[in-house]
Amino acid sequence: MRAAVLHEIGQDKLEVLDDVEAVGFGPGKVRLRIRATGLCHSDVSAMNGVLPQPAPFIPGHEGAGEVLDVGDGVTGLSAGDRVLVCWLPACGACPSCRRGQTQLCLAGFMNAGTPNFKRPGGDVFGFAGTGTFTEEVVVGAGCAVPIPDDVPFEIAALIGCGVTTGLGAAINTARVEAGSSVAVIGCGGVGISTIQGARVQGAAQIVAVDPVASRREAALRFGATEAVSPDEFADAKQRITAGEGFDYVFEVVGKSATARTAYENTRRGGTLCVVGAGAMDDNFQVNMFELFFDEKRILPSMYGGGDVLRSYERAIALWRAGRIDLESMITHRVRLEGINDALDQMRTGESLRTCVEL
Numbered sequence: 001m002r003a004a005v006l007h008e009i010g011q012d013k014l015e016v017l018d019d020v021e022a023v024g025f026g027p028g029k030v031r032l033r034i035r036a037t038g039l040c041h042s043d044v045s046a047m048n049g050v051l052p053q054p055a056p057f058i059p060g061h062e063g064a065g066e067v068l069d070v071g072d073g074v075t076g077l078s079a080g081d082r083v084l085v086c087w088l089p090a091c092g093a094c095p096s097c098r099r100g101q102t103q104l105c106l107a108g109f110m111n112a113g114t115p116n117f118k119r120p121g122g123d124v125f126g127f128a129g130t131g132t133f134t135e136e137v138v139v140g141a142g143c144a145v146p147i148p149d150d151v152p153f154e155i156a157a158l159i160g161c162g163v164t165t166g167l168g169a170a171i172n173t174a175r176v177e178a179g180s181s182v183a184v185i186g187c188g189g190v191g192i193s194t195i196q197g198a199r200v201q202g203a204a205q206i207v208a209v210d211p212v213a214s215r216r217e218a219a220l221r222f223g224a225t226e227a228v229s230p231d232e233f234a235d236a237k238q239r240i241t242a243g244e245g246f247d248y249v250f251e252v253v254g255k256s257a258t259a260r261t262a263y264e265n266t267r268r269g270g271t272l273c274v275v276g277a278g279a280m281d282d283n284f285q286v287n288m289f290e291l292f293f294d295e296k297r298i299l300p301s302m303y304g305g306g307d308v309l310r311s312y313e314r315a316i317a318l319w320r321a322g323r324i325d326l327e328s329m330i331t332h333r334v335r336l337e338g339i340n341d342a343l344d345q346m347r348t349g350e351s352l353r354t355c356v357e358l
């Protein structure tokens with residue numbers, strides 16, 4: 001079957017190969033036919049080495065499709081079921097799961113070190129134990145979450161990571177208050193979802209901050225009240241908050257420099273919510289005086305910061321009610337040549353639909 005493969009960390013071009021096989025099927029596993037995949041910033045971060053990932057590997061962890069086959073012992077799933085791919089499946093039994101913080105369950109994530117594809121040349125890993133830039137994948141049954149019939153595959157794929165992450169940051173983690181001022185630094189798919197979450201919560205001002213003009217324009221379409229470049233951020237803070245700083249600032253880039261900017265633009269007593277996934281050697285610094293004296297809350301948000309299945313259900317409910325726009329996210333694409341070209345090749349023949357972008 002076909003899959004888009006990254007041969008070595010640090011390369012920016014995927015190669016579409018037709019000699020890849022999905023392996024590992026057996027008890028507790030399911031085989032999926034991928035029908036739609038998104039491109040999430042973490043895929044790029046794994047490709048360039050910011051996030052740890054063995055190579056060669058197949059990127060993609062935002063996907064949806066149909067169940068082809070279920071292994072022994074799998075309950076609640078059967079061939080033909082429509083599912084989305086959850087890259088962080090909850091075991092249901094560990095302390096995090098019992099507390100309702102299934103986004104912190106590590107049980108399923110341990111599979112990420114086991115290759116679930118192979119080629120004549122050897123093993124191929126799937127990103128985060130999934131790998132959705134492919135026609136078929138074998139994953140643990142917990143990674144296949146049934147979706148209602150009215151949810152198209154492309155929408156379900158987006159809910160599988162970026163939408164859940166961004167909405168959850170605003171709704172679960174920061175709990176944005178109605179009437180508040182919000183700034184979102186980084187306006188790719190997750191940032192746009194954060195903006196939509198802040199809008200759902202009733203924020204009065206939502207300032208999108210991004211150096212790329214097309215992303216700023218997109219942010220305005222998805223609910224930002226204004227969009228500025230990083231150079232213009234200080235002026236926006238002055239104008240909107242009289243220099244005090246925003247009630248909430250979301251860092252959706254994953255770099256210490258932007259996290260520091262976010263911290264400085266948060267008002268005293270306000271909330272800095274860190275959503276971006278960064279590197280292990282990139283340290284965020286706050287001095288002990290400001291940490292205490294300014295009483296800014298620093299809240300990291302991982303995969304929506306709450307029960308993952310509940311986050312999916314909420315995203316579907318908001319989408320169905322027309323309160324968030326996911327259709328426009330499918331068509332809004334930022335081109336990354338080495339990746340999009342490969343996905344375009346994968347898409348020929350309608351076997352795989354691709355959505356988004358960063």
Ligand SMILES: [Zn+2]
Pocket residue numbers: 090091092093094095096097105106107
């Ligand atoms: Zn668990």
Ligand SMILES: [Zn+2]
Pocket residue numbers: 040041042043061062161162
């Ligand atoms: Zn992701």
